[in-house]
Amino acid sequence: MKKPENIAILIDYDNFNNELYLEWLYKAINKISPNGRLLVNYAFYSNLSDTKLNRKLQKFELTPIMQINHSDMKNATDIKMTIETLKLLENEYIDTFVIASNDSDFSAVVDYLKFKGRYIIGASTKDVTSQYKRRFDDFVDLNAMINQSTAQEVMFDDKDKRINELLTHIKNIMDASDKEYVHLSDVGNILRDIYKKKFNPKNFGYKNGRTAEFFQVRLKKYIECKKDGLVVLIKLRT
16 A cells, blocks of 8 residues: 555544643654655544644644534543544545544544555554554554653662652653643643553652642752743753
């Protein structure tokens, strides 16, 4: 099968919205298809209270597709994403579909797209089964990318080995961004993925569980923090 040329990206924004993960996703797609043309760039969402939505839509040039959940029993966003995918399939010139979601509910859609001869790229930030990954022609496993990158040895001089390990994670997360400063909330969310939801400053010997205070006080020697309104931005000290 030929490499991707005309690409449609469909992002399940309700569960795939961390800004750093989005940056890595587009970098990975560019690596898979350096000459590919991005024709469709959709973000499907139902969370109307997301205050960061507009900024991310502008940064990644995403077309928002909103779907209100009228029932707690069904994921209306997934259904809408499936419908729009099948509608795009009517365009013969789209030869590649990128399905970015932390759900494994799109197996039937992926199988149908492949049956129709399309090149399929999957992406997830969570653990998904190897069987699910094999359904795709390429799979961007951001969870594995994080684990691989944090395996690199980085020397920090803190007396607490747990802090040195944490700083190694933070450095590799921030190295993947093109920005000088990154949002602390995005880094914190990725750290929760790395530590399997158990990231808490108390686990590193700090007096409480306040993440911003932990970075500003305990990690002050290694990390510079600044505020942009209510948002805390961080960068590693040189």
